[in-house]
Amino acid sequence: MLLRASSDAVGAEVDLSAAVEDAADGGVENGAILTAFAEAVVRATDDLDAARTRALETLGPEKFVEAAATVGIFNGLVRVADSTGIPSDAQMLERTADVRGPLGFNRWGGAKSSGVAEAPA
Amino acid sequence: MSFADRRFPVPVRGDMATALRRSWADIGRPGAWWTGPERVAIAALARAERIQRNEPPWNRDRGEPCTPLPEKAVEAARKIGADPAHLDREWANGVIAEIGDSHYVELASVVVTTAAADAFCEAMGIDHEPLPEAEAGEPARERPDGMGDIGAWVPVQVIDWKRANVARALSLVPEGVRTFFRIVAAMYSGTATDFEKMVWDHRPLSRPQVELLAARVSALNQCFY
Numbered sequence: 001m002l003l004r005a006s007s008d009a010v011g012a013e014v015d016l017s018a019a020v021e022d023a024a025d026g027g028v029e030n031g032a033i034l035t036a037f038a039e040a041v042v043r044a045t046d047d048l049d050a051a052r053t054r055a056l057e058t059l060g061p062e063k064f065v066e067a068a069a070t071v072g073i074f075n076g077l078v079r080v081a082d083s084t085g086i087p088s089d090a091q092m093l094e095r096t097a098d099v100r101g102p103l104g105f106n107r108w109g110g111a112k113s114s115g116v117a118e119a120p121a
Numbered sequence: 122m123s124f125a126d127r128r129f130p131v132p133v134r135g136d137m138a139t140a141l142r143r144s145w146a147d148i149g150r151p152g153a154w155w156t157g158p159e160r161v162a163i164a165a166l167a168r169a170e171r172i173q174r175n176e177p178p179w180n181r182d183r184g185e186p187c188t189p190l191p192e193k194a195v196e197a198a199r200k201i202g203a204d205p206a207h208l209d210r211e212w213a214n215g216v217i218a219e220i221g222d223s224h225y226v227e228l229a230s231v232v233v234t235t236a237a238a239d240a241f242c243e244a245m246g247i248d249h250e251p252l253p254e255a256e257a258g259e260p261a262r263e264r265p266d267g268m269g270d271i272g273a274w275v276p277v278q279v280i281d282w283k284r285a286n287v288a289r290a291l292s293l294v295p296e297g298v299r300t301f302f303r304i305v306a307a308m309y310s311g312t313a314t315d316f317e318k319m320v321w322d323h324r325p326l327s328r329p330q331v332e333l334l335a336a337r338v339s340a341l342n343q344c345f346y
Contacts, residue, residue, distance in 0.1 A: 072241025
């Protein structure tokens with residue numbers, strides 16, 4: 001996954017469980033602010049206004065817009081992958097082999113398209 | 122003008138706003154297989170369903186169907202819009218058997234563009250952009266060459282492909298690729314060269330920050346890819 005590769009590139013150790021845990025920072029600067037913001041948008045929760053305000057105040061307007069853009073575009077990208085059943089790239093499957101099982105990714109429906117599906121928990 | 126600068130609570134990069142405007146206008150134009158009014162209807166259905174994503178499908182308010190679309194297209198727009206984690210090959214095959222693979226892929230391209238733009242507005246704290254006016258005209262009905270089977274539910278470009286698979290997922294409808302991946306470049310990846318770099322200097326956020334957001338959104342949607 002690109003989170004690990006990009007963290008490795010700057011010599012940082014990332015905790016990939018932040019992908020599946022609420023408001024986790026993963027060892028990334030302002031990570032908990034970012035993930036809480038993403039969660040509030042995707043889940044449309046009542047604390048969205050507060051999460052947005054925290055993100056804007058902490059990050060500043062330029063970075064806030066980038067965060068909003070990333071959350072927005074990935075709501076489209078996940079639908080591209082999941083509506084077409086596109087298989088994951090071989091290189092990505094290889095790089096994530098050690099974490100997909102423990103993080104539960106192999107139990108998601110889309111894993112079937114890449115031939116690595118495990119039975120749902 | 123859509124996505125007018127005055128609507129944003131804080132300034133949005135010019136190239137991002139321009140890309141959103143262009144892709145939004147594309148939704149209202151005749152596509153390769155659907156007319157402008159049909160494409161706007163697809164966007165409207167996907168939006169209405171996605172807004173109710175926290176409700177189970179059987180409990181959503183859908184009102185009276187008032188659409189030029191076939192029943193299976195209505196179902197697909199709603200399901201891709203609001204329940205992407207619950208799609209599977211059998212379901213997609215059933216839709217494709219009714220409406221055709223090209224129509225299905227173009228429909229998906231409209232839904233994903235709408236979902237991305239709507240989620241961006243929600244993140245920014247502004248109302249969804251009004252849907253574009255539908256333009257008159259006939260679909261081009263052109264199917265590209267070089268399509269093949271790589272195990273996806275739809276044919277994709279197979280000639281000399283060296284990029285990520287997701288970038289060819291919609292390649293059966295090149296107009297759909299242009300519409301959606303224009304905003305992908307502006308909102309996330311930058312150029313192909315930018316994307317290959319693991320250290321980003323073309324965005325205010327660091328790449329690990331961007332990828333943490335990407336990973337979290339993907340996981341919340343239970344997206345394996």
